[in-house]
Amino acid sequence: MSPPLLETDELVKTFGSLVANDGISLAVEGGSIHGIMGPNGSGKSTFFNTVTGFYSPDGGAVRFDGHDVSGKSPDEIARHGLGRTFQIPSPFEDLTVRENLLAVFTDGIRSGLRVREQKRQRADELLDLLEIDHIAHQDAGGISGGQEKLVELGRILMLEPACVLLDEPTAGVNPSLRNRLLDHLVTLNDRGTTFVIIEHDMRVIADICDRVSVFDQGEIIVEDDFESVTNDERVRSAYLGGSAEHDASLETLIADPDPATVDGSEPGGRPSLGDDTATPSTGGASELNGTADLTSDSTPGDTGVTAAAGETTPDRSVIGGGSAVTAATRPDHTAESWIVGENLTSGYGSHRVVDNVSVKSRDGVTCIFGPNGSGKSTLLKTLAGVVPTWDGQIQHRDTDITGNSPADNVSRGITMLPQDGGIFGNLSVRENLLLGGYTVADQDVRESRLTKVIESFPELESKLQSRGRSLSGGQQMMLSYGRAMMTGAEVYLLDEPSSGLAPSLIDQVFEMTRRLVDSGAQVLLIEQNVREALRVADYVYILAQGQVQFEGAPGDLSDEDDLVSVYLGID
């Protein structure tokens, strides 16, 4: 067997204390299509950047076509015949598509001023091959995202590279164009071009890759053909989260549906896996309403306020921004969805991220899973009003809130917790919390909520005067939960609150999420750690490529093979 075309030997790349690539040894055979998969942050793009000279390696070597290219500049490496594309294509927007191809310095600096006939011919061939000849004379600034990807590929192919590294070539590309793109790749591969592909869409990997390497935390954990890789437990753990040992109290809190343990306020108990599909988590509301258990007061709401004021209100109102939601309306809302998004489409610029998605909040925790780039965060941001809705409608308690600003929505009782927590690093912890109650007009309500939140997070009490950014990661997460609770929302949109936290803290995140539910709120939760999140989920949506691939009770996902298939997009 001939030596591999591209080979890395113990490649290391660090950023400060972060080891992004921790000794990656990968060999790509000439003429093959090699897939790279792995969860977010596993070091895939860093690997590409290091191989192609955009980063200089901190250790190890890259050999390409028999030459050591480690540490060479990107353009040198490209002229060696190792091309790459980027996750986000950046064509020369003011040039036409054809000019974009012609602009490639095929001969380095000797490309000269005149464009040679041979080069024109190559460009025309590629336009033809990639089926973008019909837009050859359009400005590249005005073409679709999918077409941009093709132009990007075409530009690289102008160099007649022996090997091309593709960073998520199908992300944000519509299915028909994606299939065409894949066909082109296969055609080019047949003609001798080697490809290495980072891809989140597992169908792509399954369809065209000869071999797959799975990255996790900067290392290759498995390398094999696709079939074997997806059946590998290590891969499943990397994607779905490890089945780590759990905090005992959390086990009982979450996994045990016994009302005695769960203080009766858990909506409908857990839908016993499998049987509750049609009406997930019913009965939660009435239980909530009926319970006199003080622990369900742990979330600040005007529940706490009225209690503090000494009023005896058997039918307490459920949080709800300190106003609107009265107890009287509550019993009718059993199984009602407070926030409903119908046929939502949204995105950034011309890039469609969420594509005709319908979601609802329900009593309890509604989890949104999906691979990276599937549109989960954008969906939540669309619901929160942070990202404008392109099409579709959002309703909150039968009111159309489609065009609302995030501020409007917080006032209505819809609060989003962004992925980074969004805390104010330079403001004190106390001020962070107080600002959580910004939409609360009544200062007394705000203060009493503050007291409640501090009771819920005693760890913050000694830190009240410290700046937000001086807190540890776990404390910052508590602060962002606490701040969100200060809004007194009835719908919480949580965007991966556990991301970036030590595993030991992840249980705490789920516990806090559970606490929100116990206070009567409906929660939409994005979570990467699927296995863990399934323990708290009452209903599940799975998104991929901006569309809902699955929705139903977690019980319907109990067969993990199905979960893996749906989650990784294997049909």
Add this chain to the structure above:
Amino acid sequence: MDWCFASSRGEWIASAVMAVPSQLGGLDATVPLSLPGPAILAQYLVFAVLLGGIYGLVALGLTMIFGVMDVINFAHGALMVVAMYALMTASRMSGVSPFLLIPLAIALLFILGVGIYRATIAPIIDAPQENQLIVTFGVLLILTSIVQILFGSDPQKLELGLGSFRVAGVFVPEGQLYALIIAVIALAATWLFLQRTMVGRAIRGTADNRDGAQYVGIDVPRVDMLTFGIGAALAGLAGAVVPLFQSITPSLGDQYLINAFVVVVLGGLGSFPGAFVGGLVIGFIQVFGLAFLEGSTYQILIFLVFILVLLVRPEGLLGGASDG
């Protein structure tokens, strides 16, 4: 803030600072060049604090708008000029003491600021920073031209009959003293507003994390509008006190503006205390430099200190560490 912004302005600032001594009248005349005794040192000290305080006041609104909105408001000096002429005209027409008309100037400039924000900044708040910079520059030209058309370019003076008094052998010019007192009150009031009120916290929160602010229900565009209004009102206050101690021209704002930029960058962009510290530093260098150095050598010193500070602390003296 990045550096190149600060250093590329060097030339400009030099020319402006050069113009300042004659504008901030009376300082050099009262300071004799001789070996200083304690009384004279005390005299310099008083002048330095007076001048520095006014510089700080001028920088206050500029730093606030930058801190919250990341907008460099070139129109700041022009807003001051509007306030100067508004105050002078109102005082002349009504015969009311200009001191009593200061709140009026503040209110007028607040409204003007909100109007400018809505008309010019709000539509492009998400555009690259240079767009806003050029737009505010346009506003500067428009406002200055309007004032010039209405009032002409000749220096005008508000006759207040303010002199100076002696305290323990030290001259204290009344106009500048009142201006300083007003500056200190303004600083304290703005500080309290930002620290103690929910709206103030919302402004600081927005300055700290614009993205995070929207998630707690802060209406960020509204906070921007308010911030620009308050920034303009502070420019109005600064402009309103200037006629208390010097004659005014439509281009006076430019000179103050450029000084304010030095002060703001020196103190730390976006930092409130930094604005005053920076103002005092420049005030001290200017007064003591004028007294002890040859000619206008003090200007070189200002920029030596400026460059030195930025080399050691690119974020400015109080930048980064504190946002007020």
